[in-house]
Amino acid sequence: MARLPVYLQILVDQAEAGVANISSEGLAELAGVNAAKVRKDLSYLGSYGTRGVGYEVDYLVYQIRRELGLDHDWPVVIVGAGNLGQALAGYGGFTDRGFPVAGIVDIDDDKVDTVVGGARVRPLDELPQIVAGRNVSIGVIATPPASAQDAADRLVKAGVTSILNFAPVVLSVPIGITIRKVDLAVELQILSYHEQRRATAQSGGQLHAVPNEPGRGATA
Amino acid sequence: MARLPVYLQILVDQAEAGVANISSEGLAELAGVNAAKVRKDLSYLGSYGTRGVGYEVDYLVYQIRRELGLDHDWPVVIVGAGNLGQALAGYGGFTDRGFPVAGIVDIDDDKVDTVVGGARVRPLDELPQIVAGRNVSIGVIATPPASAQDAADRLVKAGVTSILNFAPVVLSVPIGITIRKVDLAVELQILSYHEQRRATAQSGGQLHAVPNEPGRGATA
DNA sequence: GTCAGCTTGTGAATCTGTGCACATGTCTCT
């Protein structure tokens, strides 16, 4: 379920704030969803709540981490050291949350050996060694659109089984490989769509909150 | 509908490749979705297809652009000139696709007046002028989590009506404001969940195949 | 002109996810 990471985020915050127990309603409020939905989601993990009391924050954090496979680190390899790739490599939010950058590669010799975010950019050819050496199973594609499919092919060949794709193209991968796509321009286009509606719905158009699309991505 | 931007992307590619007409099946293939879904989505815009032939690519591009409000530019303002904010400001994919960066602001005086991606970082206080001056209606939050709510409040106060939030927190905004959240760590966590399942399914010695989720097109 | 082959547009069935309502279980106070 795509909401578990959001709950986890909130629960960790709460734990740091010293909160020991939380009710489904409280969690729902913080996550901006319905309380029943929270209970359904959490009951999927098992019965970890106590009636009359709520959920023990620490234990819930542990269980969600376990379910998401976050009980150990998942090193990632980044393909493409352009603007986005560099930012991702330097973005502390990755390492902090269990996804250390095992390496960043680029096909451009001018970029190779430059240092970004504490990691030295390495040539594309070394991808297999990086993946094998650090047992990497997650790859991030931050290349221009034209190179994205090649990057995906190389990642799969090197043994990566999950890919996070920032390039605005639909990738084709063998069955069994999990792909998620994040297209920044698409996000903005969806916002502009709502702006557009706002502008044209001058006469009594109802404005409502628009939730993110849950569970994008696919396992081929 | 959140799939229109994906179709648009593909159609523009096809137009550049010289394709004049495309069938719902062809488009569905490229988008990785069901053909009937494509037809339903497109019929929502009106009847722009020709039976026996398909859809005229150029005309469809025009209609989708119109529907998404992409017939003119939407300037955006970026709050936060850290790693991510700088990358976004320098990321050509924004300007290219109709979202020029009207300005980037940061609360940190050390960052103010540095130049990133062709734009000079300006102090947070100037946000209202930037928004008013360029008629900006879309804001991007690329601040640390702790500052994100303040950034949202300032954006709303300045007159922005749509927000793209990269900070890993749930923002609360007045009704009528459109919010979309992109949490990079959440994306990775969802991948790690799949990796986790993959691993346990294997070591658990199950005789049946890992239940792959059916390939479904995009979201969010 | 008409026939064969495609492809759209859409009613109908189906599936998925959501939210309500309530029975069940836990805690606290007297």
Add this chain to the structure above:
DNA sequence: AGAGACATGTGCACAGATTCACAAGCTGAC
């Protein structure tokens, strides 16, 4: 110990999205 307050877990009904299946319509060939 019993009662009242509170919160979980879940059956059920509903809404929206997805897919199927097919009638309607276009094109080109003969």
